[in-house]
Amino acid sequence: MNITELLAKYDQGETNFDRASLNGVNLTSADLIGISLNEADLRGSIFMFAFLSRAHLKRANLVTARLGGANLNQADLQGANLHNSDLHGAVLQGADLRGTDLTLANLVDANLTTADLRGADLSGANLTGASLWGANLREEKRVYSANLQGAILAKTDLRGANLAGANLARVNLSGANLKEVSLKGADLRGADLSNVNLQGALLLEVNFTGANLSGADISNAKLDRAIFVDAKLAGVNFKGAIMPDTKFAKADLSGAILASCRLNRSDMSRANLKGADLNDALLIEAYFARANLTNAILKNANLTSADISTANLMGADLSGAIMPDGTFN
Amino acid sequence: MVDTVLLNKITQQLEQNEQSARAKKLIFCVCKKYWENDNSVLDTFALKYLLEEIIELHTNRQQLRYSIFQVVSLLNRKDLYTSVSNFLINIISPCYQQPSEEVTGFLVPPVMQSKTTYSNLLEQVVERLENDRNGARIKKIVVYICRQKWVNDPLILDSFNFGELVKDIRSKYQNLEDLENGIFGVVNTLNRKDVYAVVAKTIINEIEILYGSQKNAAKAITNAQKYQPSSDLNNKGTVISSDFDIDSGAVQNVKPAKQKRRPDSFKTYIVENPEIPVQSLMTELDKNYDVFSIRQELMKYANPLRAKILLFSVVYHKFDNSGKDWSTLNTCILDDLMYEAYQKYKNLDLLEEKISQAATLLNDTEEYLQSAGAIIQALKSF
Numbered sequence: 001m002n003i004t005e006l007l008a009k010y011d012q013g014e015t016n017f018d019r020a021s022l023n024g025v026n027l028t029s030a031d032l033i034g035i036s037l038n039e040a041d042l043r044g045s046i047f048m049f050a051f052l053s054r055a056h057l058k059r060a061n062l063v064t065a066r067l068g069g070a071n072l073n074q075a076d077l078q079g080a081n082l083h084n085s086d087l088h089g090a091v092l093q094g095a096d097l098r099g100t101d102l103t104l105a106n107l108v109d110a111n112l113t114t115a116d117l118r119g120a121d122l123s124g125a126n127l128t129g130a131s132l133w134g135a136n137l138r139e140e141k142r143v144y145s146a147n148l149q150g151a152i153l154a155k156t157d158l159r160g161a162n163l164a165g166a167n168l169a170r171v172n173l174s175g176a177n178l179k180e181v182s183l184k185g186a187d188l189r190g191a192d193l194s195n196v197n198l199q200g201a202l203l204l205e206v207n208f209t210g211a212n213l214s215g216a217d218i219s220n221a222k223l224d225r226a227i228f229v230d231a232k233l234a235g236v237n238f239k240g241a242i243m244p245d246t247k248f249a250k251a252d253l254s255g256a257i258l259a260s261c262r263l264n265r266s267d268m269s270r271a272n273l274k275g276a277d278l279n280d281a282l283l284i285e286a287y288f289a290r291a292n293l294t295n296a297i298l299k300n301a302n303l304t305s306a307d308i309s310t311a312n313l314m315g316a317d318l319s320g321a322i323m324p325d326g327t328f329n
Numbered sequence: 330m331v332d333t334v335l336l337n338k339i340t341q342q343l344e345q346n347e348q349s350a351r352a353k354k355l356i357f358c359v360c361k362k363y364w365e366n367d368n369s370v371l372d373t374f375a376l377k378y379l380l381e382e383i384i385e386l387h388t389n390r391q392q393l394r395y396s397i398f399q400v401v402s403l404l405n406r407k408d409l410y411t412s413v414s415n416f417l418i419n420i421i422s423p424c425y426q427q428p429s430e431e432v433t434g435f436l437v438p439p440v441m442q443s444k445t446t447y448s449n450l451l452e453q454v455v456e457r458l459e460n461d462r463n464g465a466r467i468k469k470i471v472v473y474i475c476r477q478k479w480v481n482d483p484l485i486l487d488s489f490n491f492g493e494l495v496k497d498i499r500s501k502y503q504n505l506e507d508l509e510n511g512i513f514g515v516v517n518t519l520n521r522k523d524v525y526a527v528v529a530k531t532i533i534n535e536i537e538i539l540y541g542s543q544k545n546a547a548k549a550i551t552n553a554q555k556y557q558p559s560s561d562l563n564n565k566g567t568v569i570s571s572d573f574d575i576d577s578g579a580v581q582n583v584k585p586a587k588q589k590r591r592p593d594s595f596k597t598y599i600v601e602n603p604e605i606p607v608q609s610l611m612t613e614l615d616k617n618y619d620v621f622s623i624r625q626e627l628m629k630y631a632n633p634l635r636a637k638i639l640l641f642s643v644v645y646h647k648f649d650n651s652g653k654d655w656s657t658l659n660t661c662i663l664d665d666l667m668y669e670a671y672q673k674y675k676n677l678d679l680l681e682e683k684i685s686q687a688a689t690l691l692n693d694t695e696e697y698l699q700s701a702g703a704i705i706q707a708l709k710s711f
Binding site for chain 1: 369406620625633634635662664693
């Protein structure tokens with residue numbers, strides 16, 4: 001089938017072109033709203049600025065296709081192969097991208113808001129500046145299937161997105177907006193999270209081992225049992241965060257704001273808390289073995305049963321604090 | 330007084346719902362007039378008492394619905410909160426005994442209602458408009474709408490009876506939508522659109538009580554906010570503007586509540602002087618330029634790639650489709666181009682002109698003009 005034939009038939013109201021062979025065709029700016037191209041061969045085709053909203057492209061072969069600026073709102077792309085495709089600035093709002101192969105795809109500045117990306121393979125994809133708020137990338141039946149390894153997610157808008165259980169180890173998320181995101185149980189080991197906004201995020205049991213969170217805002221987040229071993233957290237704002245049973249061993253928390261945080265039973269062993277603000281913090285049974293608390297502010301903190309026997313408290317302000325033995329300082 | 334058994338039942342129903350946290354935030358906002366995300370603050374307010382407060386604040390389902398949706402219309406996650414609102418309204422509704430009668434009552438045009446009530450309302454509206462900080466500007470607009478002439482002379486302005494003018498407006502426009510279109514039609518022809526958009530919003534807010542339909546009122550307020558790039562300049566000089574504005578007044582109250590709100594962490598700024606020209610409003614904008622909020626607004630109406638090509642043309646040179654330009658476009662992101670364009674001109678009117686010019690020079694001009702409008706709209710909304 002050639003383009004002329006396809007466009008003529010589409011004009012006459014025919015929309016079913018399933019399994020058509022159209023590789024390498026140029027359909028720039030074509031109006032193909034609602035077209036059905038399930039399992040079609042569209043390798044290397046050009047759909048720049050094309051109107052493909054609500055199109056059916058299930059299991060279509062779109063390897064290296066050029067879809068920059070195309071409108072794919074609510075399109076059904078389940079299981080499609082979009083490997084190495086160009087989706088620069090494409091509109092994929094509410095699109096069904098479950099199980100798609102988006103490896104090495106260019107998704108710079110793409111609009112993926114509320115898209116369903118469960119089970120999608122995004123490894124090596126470039127999502128810089130993409131909007132993903134409300135997108136669904138969560139695990140299913142406790143098995144995480146979406147793959148984001150090596151993806152570039154810098155400056156992405158992921159507000160409210162569901163990334164529970166995601167493997168984001170070593171992923172670049174610098175400057176991303178992750179406000180109120182759900183990352184429960186996600187793997188963020190070694191990830192670049194510098195300057196991210198994680199306000200109010202759900203971060204239960206997240207593994208941040210070795211991650212760089214410098215300049216991040218984690219205020220009001222829920223962080224129960226999160227792991228921050230060796231993480232870079234200098235100056236990070238944790239104000240109002242709920243974070244019992246967290247592990248901060250060897251983490252750099254110098255100058256971090258931990259005022260009013262609930263840090264009961266947290267492991268702060270060997271952590272650098274130099275000049276950290278721990279005013280009014282709840283530190284019941286917290287473990288400060290060899291922690292550096294020089295010049296830290298612990299006014300009115302509750303240190304009942306905490307282990308501070310080997311901590312360096314030089315210049316620390318403990319006025320009004322409840323000490324490990326239950327006495328007021 | 331709310332029936333305790335019923336209240337307990339509603340509380341229980343709500344607590345068991347998976348959206349209870351969001352519903353609580355909504356109720357909290359309607360009652361306390363500011364948005365609170367901090368759970369530690371929310372936890373200090375028992376859901377039952379908040380429910381009691383919201384029920385007592387409203388005399389019927391319609392009023393409740395209006396208040397809730399007024400809040401929802403200003404939220405980012407409208408879809409999500411719309412379903413929460415519907416659920417909330419449905420479970421609270423049994424508290425209002427005769428919803429059907431009340432609905433009917435509200436739909437009756439005010440002119441059909443008791444004359445005393447209508448003239449009282451009119452008096453109150455006139456009084457508030459006259460005493461408003463922008464009273465003179467309000468009168469200029471009202472005179473222009475009713476008498477088709479622009480009057481600057483205070484003495485001549487004084488000679489017009491405000492009550493008659495408001496009555497004329499009410500009879501000239503059959504619904505709030507028409508009123509809104511009429512007023513903003515005038516505002517769009519003025520030089521100081523930003524200042525007069527605020528004035529227009531005040532007029533609509535005050536006069537809406539003379540119309541029966543609440544649905545239109547909500548729409549009018551939403552549209553008025555679209556024209557409000559900076560702040561509510563009426564609010565005693567110092568005004569806090571944010572994406573969360575509940576300053577629009579409620580139809581159910583005779584006097585719209587002027588509440589100071591807690592600023593949101595994003596895009597909040599304070600304007601001290603109501604006479605600020607556009608240029609300095611941009612400076613205020615600069616301090617609060619929030620890339621994510623602006624991008625979110627832009628994404629609603631613009632194609633990201635077209636927006637990038639347009640902004641590239643404004644910041645650098647006309648996009649020529651060459652490999653070099655594509656390569657540059659690939660390596661820079663929309664947010665940065667938007668900010669660079671904004672930095673380059675620092676004036677929305679000028680930027681609008683430049684973007685429109687750029688659009689006319691590109692193929693698919695119509696598509697690019699649509700994106701141009703969306704870019705300006707996104708910037709103006711902050």
